[in-house]
Amino acid sequence: MLDILDQDIQYLSGVGPKKKEMLQKELGIGKVSDLLEYYPYKYVDRSRIYHVDELRSDMPFVQIKGRILSFEEFETTPRKKRLVAHFYDGTGVADLVWFSGIKYASQQYKEGVEYIVFGKPSVYGGRYQFAHPDIDKAADLQLSQMGMQPYYMTTEKMKKAGLTSRSIEKITKSMLEKMSEPLRETLPPFIANRLRLVSRDTAMRNVHYPKNAEDLRNARFRLKFEELFYVQLNILRYASDQRRKYRGYVFQHIGNIFNGFYRDHLPFPLTDAQKRVMREIRQDLGSGRQMNRLLQGDVGSGKTLVALMTMLIALDNGYQACIMAPTEILAEQHLATIREFLGDMDIRVELLTGIVKGKKRKAVLEGLIDGSVNILVGTHAVIEDTVQFLRLGLVVVDEQHRFGVAQRAKLWNKSQNPPHVLVMTATPIPRTLAMTIYGDLDVSVIDQLPPGRKPVVTLHKYNNQTTSLYSGIRQQIKEGRQVYIVFPLIKESEKLDLQNLEEGFETLKEVFPEYRFSKVHGKMKAAEKEEEMQKFVKGETQILVATTVIEVGVNVPNASVMVILNAERFGLSQLHQLRGRVGRGASQSYCILVSKPQLSDETRKRINIMCDTNDGFLIAEADLKLRGPGDLEGTQQSGMAFDLKIADIARDGQIVQLAREEAQKIIDGDPNCDKTENSMLWQRLAALRKTNINWSAIS
Ligand code: ADP
Ligand code: MG
Numbered sequence: 149m150l151d152i153l154d155q156d157i158q159y160l161s162g163v164g165p166k167k168k169e170m171l172q173k174e175l176g177i178g179k180v181s182d183l184l185e186y187y188p189y190k191y192v193d194r195s196r197i198y199h200v201d202e203l204r205s206d207m208p209f210v211q212i213k214g215r216i217l218s219f220e221e222f223e224t225t226p227r228k229k230r231l232v233a234h235f236y237d238g239t240g241v242a243d244l245v246w247f248s249g250i251k252y253a254s255q256q257y258k259e260g261v262e263y264i265v266f267g268k269p270s271v272y273g274g275r276y277q278f279a280h281p282d283i284d285k286a287a288d289l290q291l292s293q294m295g296m297q298p299y300y301m302t303t304e305k306m307k308k309a310g311l312t313s314r315s316i317e318k319i320t321k322s323m324l325e326k327m328s329e330p331l332r333e334t335l336p337p338f339i340a341n342r343l344r345l346v347s348r349d350t351a352m353r354n355v356h357y358p359k360n361a362e363d364l365r366n367a368r369f370r371l372k373f374e375e376l377f378y379v380q381l382n383i384l385r386y387a388s389d390q391r392r393k394y395r396g397y398v399f400q401h402i403g404n405i406f407n408g409f410y411r412d413h414l415p416f417p418l419t420d421a422q423k424r425v426m427r428e429i430r431q432d433l434g435s436g437r438q439m440n441r442l443l444q445g446d447v448g449s450g451k452t453l454v455a456l457m458t459m460l461i462a463l464d465n466g467y468q469a470c471i472m473a474p475t476e477i478l479a480e481q482h483l484a485t486i487r488e489f490l491g492d493m494d495i496r497v498e499l500l501t502g503i504v505k506g507k508k509r510k511a512v513l514e515g516l517i518d519g520s521v522n523i524l525v526g527t528h529a530v531i532e533d534t535v536q537f538l539r540l541g542l543v544v545v546d547e548q549h550r551f552g553v554a555q556r557a558k559l560w561n562k563s564q565n566p567p568h569v570l571v572m573t574a575t576p577i578p579r580t581l582a583m584t585i586y587g588d589l590d591v592s593v594i595d596q597l598p599p600g601r602k603p604v605v606t607l608h609k610y611n612n613q614t615t616s617l618y619s620g621i622r623q624q625i626k627e628g629r630q631v632y633i634v635f636p637l638i639k640e641s642e643k644l645d646l647q648n649l650e651e652g653f654e655t656l657k658e659v660f661p662e663y664r665f666s667k668v669h670g671k672m673k674a675a676e677k678e679e680e681m682q683k684f685v686k687g688e689t690q691i692l693v694a695t696t697v698i699e700v701g702v703n704v705p706n707a708s709v710m711v712i713l714n715a716e717r718f719g720l721s722q723l724h725q726l727r728g729r730v731g732r733g734a735s736q737s738y739c740i741l742v743s744k745p746q747l748s749d750e751t752r753k754r755i756n757i758m759c760d761t762n763d764g765f766l767i768a769e770a771d772l773k774l775r776g777p778g779d780l781e782g783t784q785q786s787g788m789a790f791d792l793k794i795a796d797i798a799r800d801g802q803i804v805q806l807a808r809e810e811a812q813k814i815i816d817g818d819p820n821c822d823k824t825e826n827s828m829l830w831q832r833l834a835a836l837r838k839t840n841i842n843w844s845a846i847s
């Protein structure tokens with residue numbers, strides 16, 4: 149017999165071919181199970197009726213019960229009308245107001261009939277009013293049974309076709325009523341009992357049709373837990389399988405290279421945080437397991453040095469190491485930094501990017517195969533199949549949260565065993581998100597900046613306050629500093645983007661005729677970009693005008709001002725990254741966020757957060773809350789997380805943690821997946837993997 153969950157929704161009452169097609173096209177709902185997992189996004193308590201004399205304007209949606217006394221029509225302008233119905237419930241009068249659909253409303257609703265009016269109260273002209281309320285005849289509603297009313301997300305197209313939240317509610321309700329058999333359980337009883345979770349059947353029914361707030365809370369908790377639990381089980385299962393399948397190189401030896409560097413070349417003492425992280429890394433490298441470690445540290449916290457010292461350990465043990473950056477500029481900068489750190493040490497460091505061609509490229513490739521190249525610095529070009537190493541023991545991936553499981557797996561055919569992997573990111577990822585995106589990685593954090601750094605002062609200016617902005621810039625340049633001016637990237641139109649930059653550039657040249665400029669944008673050839681950047685790095689130019697290509701990693705300690713134009717167009721983490729380009733030297737640095745004067749609440753919040761704090765973790769948390777995790781880079785590409793339908797990584801951090809712990813217990817207790825009590829878990833996981841993940845991307 150066909151499982152009810154697999155049945156086509158077309159056969160549900162209230163769904164014909166037309167609605168079915170719309171649901172499929174707009175929301176991807178085709179089967180009963182899809183509809184079940186199409187959860188409401190909010191609920192409104194309809195179990196209680198309020199009195200007019202207890203209304204307050206800060207109340208959410210509420211309902212009142214009473215009768216219309218009379219209608220009045222006003223002409224606000226010759227072409228605009230407003231219909232008002234005075235509504236009395238025995239305790240006071242509230243106004244029901246329509247700005248459109250006036251004819252319909254005045255015909256539909258009658259004086260003297262008892263109605264239940266549902267809407268959000270606000271105050272107008274000293275009276276409470278409800279604009280465009282939902283109105284039902286009191287006789288038609290059985291309020292005691294209504295409980296919490298669910299609201300489902302619908303699209304414009306659906307609304308136009310009359311497929312509203314209410315219609316979905318009705319379809320879902322009749323479907324649930326038709327399902328006489330309880331839904332199959334998807335969590336084993338020992339977990340459900342221990343955590344006091346309601347059954348899947350109860351949870352599903354109550355999430356769509358809760359009688360009260362408590363039922364709803366329990367239902368949502370159960371469903372969120374289940375969702376996050378399977379994500380964690382998937383990640384941990386994968387990590388554990390990898391570990392069992394592959395051995396890691398053992399780098400136990402700390403030899404002349406590392407010690408020589410530490411003794412003679414390290415220009416400054418390590419911070420305590422750097423020392424702690426080095427200890428964690430050394431432990432991994434000596435353990436016989438392959439290291440998969442995420443190194444988080446705010447911009448400027450000194451990750452590059454940690455990466456270099458880790459590479460030196462690989463060298464001491466007779467292996468080669470490689471460091472990958474997301475852009476050519478950054479790769480070149482790493483090359484320069486590393487060579488400078490190493491000074492006269494006898495270590496061959498080479499660069500491999502898209503612009504290294506011909507003879508030069510051939511020499512590097514040969515050096516990798518014969519083992520004479522010790523450290524390779526490169527871009528993604530490094531993971532191409534043509535690049536082969538003699539003994540690759542360690543790969544460092546810098547500033548790259550787009551480097552998921554699949555890419556890591558690609559590295560493995562470059563050496564006998566999988567090389568150790570250290571992923572570094574300056575975009576601090578909140579713990580709960582890291583657990584999900586990088587759930588198979590161990591995490592180290594550098595939570596301390598090198599001494600002597602002055603926090604960057606961040607100011608907000610409107611774009612009509614350029615006089616003070618320009619004089620500030622002039623002041624800093626007179627003191628010998630350099631300035632970044634960043635133009636926003638307009639995603640919709642690269643052409644506009646460039647035009648924006650060019651026009652702005654011309655204006656700036658007129659404002660500052662006495663200074664020299666560098667200009668960098670994404671459309672330039674790599675060599676050109678490099679030349680412009682170098683002029684700025686060497687101090688030949690005072691102002692660098694750029695689109696966001698400078699976002700990651702550029703290190704010019706003498707630059708002390710970061711001006712971000714149209715700051716309202718940037719996300720928080722981007723702003724934070726950009727700000728991280730200054731504050732690297734000893735002098736006081738500034739970040740100036742320039743925006744238009746009218747800002748939405750959310751944008752204003754973003755800008756205020758930037759002005760209030762330099763703490764990347766606080767900013768990342770705020771970002772996650774403001775934007776939701778779906779937007780964050782990496783969540784899609786990670787390839788590990790299922791589509792989350794009800795849980796929210798930003799808000800459900802504690803459930804993520806709980807799910808993680810429970811999943812870990814299962815993995816630890818059943819490494820071979822052969823315990824009977826867990827068989828349901830492994831079956832369910834296999835089914836989810838089939839429908840939710842593109843595993844072919846992972847070799
Ligand atoms: P990020 O973590 O952003 O990659 P970098 O590695 O580029 O940071 O380091 C930023 C700057 O701080 C560099 O100029 C680096 O040489 C310097 N630095 C790193 N570690 C220390 C330290 N322990 N003491 C002083 N300066 C340091
Ligand atoms: Mg860096």
